[in-house]
Amino acid sequence: xxxxxxxxxxxxxxxxxxxxxxxxxxxxxxxxxxxxxxxxxxxxxxxxxxxxxxxxxxxxxxxxxxxxxxxxxxxxxxxxxxxxxxxxxxxxxxxxxxxxxxxxxxxxxxxxxxxxxxxxxxxxxxxxxxxxxxxxxxxxxxxxxxxxxxxxxxxxxxxxxxxxxxxxxxxxxxxxxxxxxxxxxxxxxxxxxxxxxxxxxxxxxxxxxxxxxxxxxxxxxxxxxxxxxxxxxxxxxxxxxxxxxxxxxxxxxxxxxxxxxxxxxxxxxxxxxxxxxxxxxxxxxxxxxxxxxxxxxxxxxxxxxxxxxxxxxxxxxxxxxxxxxxxx
Amino acid sequence: xxxxxxxxxxxxxxxxxxxxxxxxxxxxxxxxxxxxxxxxxxxxxxxxxxxxxxxxxxxxxxxxxxxxxxxxxxxxxxxxxxxxxxxxxxxxxxxxxxxxxxxxxxxxxxxxxxxxxxxxxxxxxxxxxxxxxxxxxxxxxxxxxxxxxxxxxxxxxxxxxxxxxxxxxxxxxxxxxxxxxxxxxxxxxxxxxxxxxxxxxxxxxxxxxxxxxxxxxxxxxxxxxxxxxxxxxxxxxxxxxxxxxxxxxxxxxxxxxxxxxxxxxxxxxxxxxxxxxxxxxxxxxxxxxxxxxxxxxxxxxxxxxxxxxxxxxxxxxxxxxxxxxxxxxxxxxxxxxxxxxxxxxxxxxxxxxxxxxxxxxxxxxxxxxxxxxxxxxxxxxxxxxxxxxxxxxxxxxxxxxxxxxxxxxxxxxxxxxxxxxxxxxxxxxxxxxxxxxxxxxxxxxxxxxxxxxxxxxxxxxxxxxxxxxxxxxxxxxxxxx
Numbered sequence: 097x098x099x100x101x102x103x104x105x106x107x108x109x110x111x112x113x114x115x116x117x118x119x120x121x122x123x124x125x126x127x128x129x130x131x132x133x134x135x136x137x138x139x140x141x142x143x144x145x146x147x148x149x150x151x152x153x154x155x156x157x158x159x160x161x162x163x164x165x166x167x168x169x170x171x172x173x174x175x176x177x178x179x180x181x182x183x184x185x186x187x188x189x190x191x192x193x194x195x196x197x198x199x200x201x202x203x204x205x206x207x208x209x210x211x212x213x214x215x216x217x218x219x220x221x222x223x224x225x226x227x228x229x230x231x232x233x234x235x236x237x238x239x240x241x242x243x244x245x246x247x248x249x250x251x252x253x254x255x256x257x258x259x260x261x262x263x264x265x266x267x268x269x270x271x272x273x274x275x276x277x278x279x280x281x282x283x284x285x286x287x288x289x290x291x292x293x294x295x296x297x298x299x300x301x302x303x304x305x306x307x308x309x310x311x312x313x314x315x316x317x318x319x320x321x322x323x324x325x326x327x328x329x330x331x332x333x334x335x336x337x338x339x340x341x342x343x344x345x346x347x348x349x350x351x352x353x354x355x356x357x358x359x360x361x362x363x364x365x366x367x368x369x370x371x372x373x374x375x376x377x378x379x380x381x382x383x384x385x386x387x388x389x390x391x392x393x394x395x396x397x398x399x400x401x402x403x404x405x406x407x408x409x410x411x412x413x414x415x416x417x418x419x420x421x422x423x424x
Numbered sequence: 425x426x427x428x429x430x431x432x433x434x435x436x437x438x439x440x441x442x443x444x445x446x447x448x449x450x451x452x453x454x455x456x457x458x459x460x461x462x463x464x465x466x467x468x469x470x471x472x473x474x475x476x477x478x479x480x481x482x483x484x485x486x487x488x489x490x491x492x493x494x495x496x497x498x499x500x501x502x503x504x505x506x507x508x509x510x511x512x513x514x515x516x517x518x519x520x521x522x523x524x525x526x527x528x529x530x531x532x533x534x535x536x537x538x539x540x541x542x543x544x545x546x547x548x549x550x551x552x553x554x555x556x557x558x559x560x561x562x563x564x565x566x567x568x569x570x571x572x573x574x575x576x577x578x579x580x581x582x583x584x585x586x587x588x589x590x591x592x593x594x595x596x597x598x599x600x601x602x603x604x605x606x607x608x609x610x611x612x613x614x615x616x617x618x619x620x621x622x623x624x625x626x627x628x629x630x631x632x633x634x635x636x637x638x639x640x641x642x643x644x645x646x647x648x649x650x651x652x653x654x655x656x657x658x659x660x661x662x663x664x665x666x667x668x669x670x671x672x673x674x675x676x677x678x679x680x681x682x683x684x685x686x687x688x689x690x691x692x693x694x695x696x697x698x699x700x701x702x703x704x705x706x707x708x709x710x711x712x713x714x715x716x717x718x719x720x721x722x723x724x725x726x727x728x729x730x731x732x733x734x735x736x737x738x739x740x741x742x743x744x745x746x747x748x749x750x751x752x753x754x755x756x757x758x759x760x761x762x763x764x765x766x767x768x769x770x771x772x773x774x775x776x777x778x779x780x781x782x783x784x785x786x787x788x789x790x791x792x793x794x795x796x797x798x799x800x801x802x803x804x805x806x807x808x809x810x811x812x813x814x815x816x817x818x819x820x821x822x823x824x825x826x827x828x829x830x831x832x833x834x835x836x837x838x839x840x841x842x843x844x845x846x847x848x849x850x851x852x853x854x855x856x857x858x859x860x861x862x863x864x865x866x867x868x869x870x871x872x873x874x875x876x877x878x879x880x881x882x883x884x885x886x887x888x889x890x891x892x893x894x895x896x897x898x899x900x901x902x903x904x905x
Contacts, residue, residue, distance in 0.1 A: 100680065417723065418661045
């Protein structure tokens with residue numbers, strides 16, 4: 097498939113996954129607010145990596161701030177713009193899902209709905225994005241385009257979970273479980289919920305809510321699809337599949353395959369006690385760095401064959417020339 | 425019989441040719457079944473179906489961006505629920521007329537890029553042909569596969585007050601709109617399926633497959649299993665939806681200029697598994713932008729080195745380079761001559777009377793009668809660069825007089841036509857609106873006319889301009905089997 101199309105598929109998938117993660121975060125911050133009241137205002141600060149914001153501010157920043165490139169609205173817009181350019185490569189159902197979602201957000205009054213009832217608003221958006229992911233699995237052949245979607249989805253997921261845990265890691269510094277306060281507990285549960293993992297965690301660990309178990313679950317669980325280990329495995333499978341096609345065509349599969357295989361192996365063979373002994377923060381940082389490296393290497397090998405002229409032309413000029421092509 | 429309460433009772437077909445009514449209250453026989461359906465339809469039901477149709481277009485992103493609109497807005501083309509119905513015998517004549525026309529125009533193109541016999545015979549002023557903006561001396565003596573230049577043609581037909589069809593213009597470079605033919609049918613079936621029960625309608629959804637067949641037929645002989653791609657200018661182009669629609673329906677890659685490169689006299693596309701050879705390019709990019717080494721240097725939309733590869737016959741282009749000389753509006757007036765010269769036949773569908781400003785006596789006529797004429801720039805399309813004399817303010821007419829005197833080769837004029845009308849929904853009632861018809865003609869090993877075409881409708885009362893960029897809409901168009 098075309099490098100440009102693969103590039104856009106990869107990033108559309110990343111934005112959709114990012115949107116889902118952000119949406120869960122909004123959900124969790126709003127619930128926290130209801131649980132503990134607004135006076136505990138630095139509750140969600142660490143969750144979103146921003147300090148000193150009121151709940152309203154956080155919700156706006158995450159939900160509809162167009163200046164925040166990672167806000168839910170921005171993610172939907174990016175994903176839809178990319179999908180529009182490659183609509184011939186995805187199923188009509190997938191395209192229509194993103195397109196109608198985007199249009200409903202552009203409707204007058206959407207802003208007010210977002211402010212008035214951000215909980216149901218973000219839930220609606222998340223459902224549509226999850227629907228998009230579901231449609232990808234059921235309406236697209238599981239060949240190359242799908243592999244690039246999976247690659248984007250799972251790398252984004254692994255990256256997101258690692259970042260979220262990293263922001264909470266300082267709470268674990270004392271490590272002694274008896275020193276964990278109620279407030280810490282609430283926050284760790286919020287982390288779990290914002291990964292959509294609370295129910296699954298309960299199944300694996302019954303009701304033992306211990307920060308270290310939560311970290312273990314989010315990082316190392318082999319079968320739960322929101323865990324870092326699962327996500328890296330799925331991303332590696334997808335990359336292996338496209339690398340095989342490239343090798344079959346007589347070309348080098350590129351270094352990304354090795355980098356991803358290595359970090360996958362590291363996480364697969366990690367034990368949570370050893371991770372803590374060696375330092376959770378360093379471990380997380382290493383994984384995060386590897387993910388970024390994989391993304392760069394995939395880009396160099398698969399997504400940007402050679403420097404391409406049009407990527408260097410100014411956006412406005414490009415749009416003007418495209419528009420000037422007469423269609424009789 | 426039309427009853428008093430029916431939405432058709434108040435309909436006034438006026439002095440224009442009306443596609444549905446032969447006189448007030450008298451429906452043409454082939455529209456009778458449709459009229460019965462319309463009579464039983466309440467205003468709410470029309471609104472409901474109309475909304476369903478609009479939503480369907482919006483959801484599928486069947487939109488166009490208006491040229492040069494800085495907001496980059498995507499609009500849907502307004503869709504009118506009342507279909508246009510064409511009788512088999514009317515269609516048979518259109519089909520024969522278009523086939524004749526397209527065959528002759530391709531012989532003309534081959535001639536002007538090779539022996540130039542028609543110029544030698546003195547039938548067309550050579551400077552009109554060789555000086556045309558669409559004439560590309562770069563493709564002189566290049567032999568396109570099968571000798572065909574225009575693989576896709578969309579000619580605009582209109583009907584006068586007596587119901588006779590005329591060709592208003594030919595689009596031989598990058599004709600667009602065929603996706604609407606397919607989508608309009610699909611949407612109408614979805615929102616108003618009942619009306620399809622009454623008529624034997626010839627299907628249109630086979631178009632993409634037929635286009636792909638043509639594109640495969642013109643592959644260079646070096647290619648055993650030809651790789652066909654569609655070249656789009658990109659997402660900001662007004663017809664981007666159509667490019668995506670066709671690429672998807674044909675199951676081929678939709679590429680942009682930056683996805684392609686030339687190496688060792690071969691065109692390749694950049695894929696995730698490495699380079700892959702490209703044999704046929706269905707291009708929706710203008711000649712001028714196809715190769716920055718040969719044409720406009722600032723174009724990143726094309727592929728450097730493409731022209732040389734094309735000249736060597738190692739890649740095929742649809743449509744071929746240089747077809748613009750044959751749809752130049754000044755050359756248009758010579759099409760009957762062209763048909764006679766190459767085929768020895770009289771034209772089946774006549775031209776509209778055309779005054780060429782390059783000719784001194786015709787120019788004088790245009791300048792004197794500009795208030796009665798439609799003046800068109802010879803190279804523009806999409807309803808741009810034109811003056812409708814009877815509707816234009818004096819200042820605009822004076823402006824066009826000046827332009828014609830400054831650049832006579834750049835303009836032609838035609839009488840203002842009394843375009844036929846068709847009942848269309850407007851604010852809950854049926855009103856007559858002017859329509860044209862653009863059928864699509866495919867030419868590979870043989871010529872095939874898609875049964876139907878795009879009926880464009882000028883939705884503003886009294887307006888004669890049907891282009892979507894100028895507020896025109898569309899109707900589903902039925903050719904009866």
